[in-house]
Amino acid sequence: MAKSELLEKVRREIRRRNYSFKTEQAYTQWVVRFVKFHGTVHPLKLTDQDVEQFLNHLANEQNVAAGTQNQALAALVFLYKEVLGKEELTLHHLERAKKPKRLPVVLSSAEASALLKKLDGLALLICELLYGSGLRISECLRLRVQDIDFDMEQIWVRSGKGQKDRVALLPQTCIPKLKEQINKVDTLHKKDLSKGHGRALLPKALARKYQDEQIQLRWQYLFPSKRISKDPRSGLKHRYHISDRFVQRRLKRAAKKAGLNKKITCHTLRHSFATHLLQNGYDIRTVQELLGHKNLKTTMIYTHVINKGGNYIKSPVDIL
Template structure:
């Protein structure tokens, strides 16, 4: 027979949980998930905009959609972000990279490498979603090669 807790009892239990266990239990209760369903969730199963969780191959091997409670969205989003940040930082450290590396480094490298490959600043601006090209210009500091990076039109004649 299932145990039934009152709302106050549940609050007391949740208040004594922290970190990942609190997130998991909050999702179990807030979305009506089974433990295994919760543990098998992937980032792509979470739709923060629509407030939905897609449970894949639940009991009976059926997919279903359940709500993603507003009360857990912020903590869950922050958790996912910090896990990725830590993973990128750790990977850089394991690779022997001594520079400070984080997720935003990838965006910076994207722009820098496109510019190094000769793509025009306006294209890179558009891809980055910058409203003003001056924001994109900050990525050109690594390209400061003077006239050495430019081929004279005279040489093309």
């Protein structure tokens, strides 16, 4: 099997499982790096020790972050198990990259308010959803019109992290703005249809079974791009959602205008959502479910943030 054939098979298996395009790009890049590291020898001719050698090289010589090494490991496990048919990799001497124990950056309620006041338009609505619903930026930008349930006051998050669906909060503040945004999407969609466009990218099974669904408003992205582009997988010309860079840039400017000296990203708003829910007395299991965390330990990090903040402990200097 040639290198190009191997990569094509990797892509085919990834797409069959409906993994994201970013995952496809990351996995194929790791496969290429792994093959090049071993002098372009085909992975079938390499041993588990060769896999270990590559991963240990990333940790020891390249000094990559723990998450980067984990992604490389996931890519190689996928390659051997799903593509090459090897059930298990034996990695007894794998040296894990050290993951520093860092607490997430969290805004106070006053800081969150000051930040949002420096935003406007689409960036404001998106950031209100990130802070008000606890969405990841990728989950927010992938929302379709039909994912906003006004009657039940909830947001359907489809194929979130780990390919899981969940229900998120729909903040009351956002409802009028979301209805206005959907009207704008409707107007734009009608213009696209009049020009022979307007088809949405659907999951493969739906696209085959219900071909007319592609042109329905409900499948359009809630935050559409200004340009029509070509999907790298299917070749379909459609209107994708806006880039996360659009939000990050405006958030960075807003933080500067608000005089906030913390390093603020879109994920900071998600961290703040979880922390403020716990501070307001909500059950940690509820917060776990709203965030879509698989493991409760992941959610527990926010209890440490609260405890570090001095909410329960009186400093000795304040008693003097």
